[in-house]
Amino acid sequence: MNIPLLDLHCIHDEIRDEIRAAIDEVCDTQRFILGPKVEALETEIADYCGVPHACGVTSGSDALLIALMAEGIGQGDEVITTPFTFFATAGAVARVGATPVFVDIEPGTCNIDPARIEDRITSSTRAIIPVHLFGQPADMEPIVEIARRYDLIVIEDAAQAIGAEYRGRRSGSIGHYGCFSFFPSKNLGAFGDGGMVTCDTAERHQQLMTLRGHGAQPKYYHKFIGGNFRLDALQAAIVSVKLRHLDDWTAQRQTNSERYRAAFAAARLDAAVVLPEAHENTTRHAWNVYTVRLTGGRRDEVRSALGAAGVGAEVYYPVALHCQDCFSYLGIAPEDCPESVKAAGEVLSLPIFPGLTEEQIQYIVDQIATVV
Numbered sequence: 001m002n003i004p005l006l007d008l009h010c011i012h013d014e015i016r017d018e019i020r021a022a023i024d025e026v027c028d029t030q031r032f033i034l035g036p037k038v039e040a041l042e043t044e045i046a047d048y049c050g051v052p053h054a055c056g057v058t059s060g061s062d063a064l065l066i067a068l069m070a071e072g073i074g075q076g077d078e079v080i081t082t083p084f085t086f087f088a089t090a091g092a093v094a095r096v097g098a099t100p101v102f103v104d105i106e107p108g109t110c111n112i113d114p115a116r117i118e119d120r121i122t123s124s125t126r127a128i129i130p131v132h133l134f135g136q137p138a139d140m141e142p143i144v145e146i147a148r149r150y151d152l153i154v155i156e157d158a159a160q161a162i163g164a165e166y167r168g169r170r171s172g173s174i175g176h177y178g179c180f181s182f183f184p185s186k187n188l189g190a191f192g193d194g195g196m197v198t199c200d201t202a203e204r205h206q207q208l209m210t211l212r213g214h215g216a217q218p219k220y221y222h223k224f225i226g227g228n229f230r231l232d233a234l235q236a237a238i239v240s241v242k243l244r245h246l247d248d249w250t251a252q253r254q255t256n257s258e259r260y261r262a263a264f265a266a267a268r269l270d271a272a273v274v275l276p277e278a279h280e281n282t283t284r285h286a287w288n289v290y291t292v293r294l295t296g297g298r299r300d301e302v303r304s305a306l307g308a309a310g311v312g313a314e315v316y317y318p319v320a321l322h323c324q325d326c327f328s329y330l331g332i333a334p335e336d337c338p339e340s341v342k343a344a345g346e347v348l349s350l351p352i353f354p355g356l357t358e359e360q361i362q363y364i365v366d367q368i369a370t371v372v
C-alpha cells in the first residue's frame with residue numbers, strides 16, 4: 001500500500017470541474033489581485049467563522065504578522081505563545097521586533113497551558129497567541145479571561161483549525177484576531193499560498209486593509225509602513241469553491257479519528273500508543289492530522305517502519321521553538337518548557353485526510369502493531 005500523509009487527489013478530483021469553472025471566471029475578468037473574488041471569500045469566511053470582518057492576505061504567516069502590526073506591537077513588547085507549534089507563530093513576533101515569551105503546553109492536548117500564562121506576564125506583555133494545534137482549539141476561556149484582566153490582545157493562530165469549535169464557538173471568533181492559512185496541506189487549502197485574518201471590530205479591519213496595501217490610505221498616501229500582503233483572486237476563487245465542501249470533509253476527518261480509536265483499541269495498542277486527547281471544551285475538532293505519542297524512545301522506529309510500509313507519517317514538530325538556534329538569543333533553557341521538549345520527542349502525525357478508508361486505517365494500525 002502507499003498512503004501519503006495527505007492525498008490531495010481525494011479532495012480535488014471530485015470537484016475539479018467546479019474549480020476549473022472558478023478559475024475560468026477569474027480569467028474572464030483578468031482581475032488577478034484582490035477584487036470581487038477576494039471580497040466574496042472574505043465575506044464567506046467571516047460568516048463561516050461567525051465574525052464581523054475578515055481580510056484576505058498572502059499566507060498564514062503574514063496573517064500573524066499583519067495582526068501584530070495592526071496592534072502596533074514591536075520593539076520592547078512581549079508576546080506570549082507556545083513553543084510547540086509551527087515556526088511562523090513565534091517567527092511573526094520576532095519579525096515585528098517584539099520578544100516571544102514561551103509558555104509550556106498541556107501534555108494531553110499539546111496546546112498552551114493557560115495555568116502557566118499569568119506567571120509570565122510583565123509590564124511589557126501586549127498579546128497572547130494561542131495555537132489550535134492539529135485542529136483542536138486551545139483552552140480559550142481562561143486565556144481570554146487573563147487577557148481581559150491584563151488588557152492584552154488575543155490573536156488565535158487557527159492555521160490548522162478552520163471550522164473547529166470551542167464550546168460551540170468557531171476558531172478565529174474568540175480572540176480579537178483569528179489567523180488562517182490556505183497552504184495546500186491545511187484543511188482548507190488553496191492551489192498555492194494564501195491566508196485570512198478575522199477580527200472583531202471595524203477599526204481593526206480597517207487597519208488590516210490599510211497595512212495589506214503598504215499602509216496607504218488613500219492610495220499613494222502612506223500613513224503607516226505596511227507591506228504587500230494581498231491575496232490573489234485565483235486562490236480566493238479556488239478556496240471559495242472548497243469552502244462549500246469543508247464541513248463534509250471535516251465530518252470525514254472526524255469519522256477517521258473514531259476509526260483510529262477503535263482500531264487501536266481492538267489491536268490492544270491503546271496503552272502503548274497514546275492517542276490524541278479531546279479537551280472537554282472541544283465541541284468540534286478539525287483533525288488536521290492524527291497525532292499519537294510513542295513513549296520510551298520508540299517514535300523514530302515506528303516512523304521508519306511506517307515509511308517502509310508505504311505510510312506517510314510526519315513529526316510535527318521535532319524541535320520546540322524555545323530550543324531553535326535562531327532563538328538562542330532569548331537565553332531560554334530546554335527545561336523551561338519540559339512538556340514541549342517531551343512532546344517533540346514522542347509525537348507522530350498519521351494520515352486522516354477525507355477519503356482515507358477504513359481499510360487504510362486498519363493497515364496503518366497493523367503496521368504500528370508490528371513494532372510496538
Ligand SMILES: *Cc1c(COP(=O)(O)O)cnc(C)c1O
Pocket residue numbers: 059060061062085086088089131157159160180181182183193194195
Ligand atoms: C501553516 C501554519 C502557519 C503558517 O501558514 P502559512 O500559510 O504556511 O504561512 C502558522 N501557524 C501554524 C500553526 C501553521 O500550522
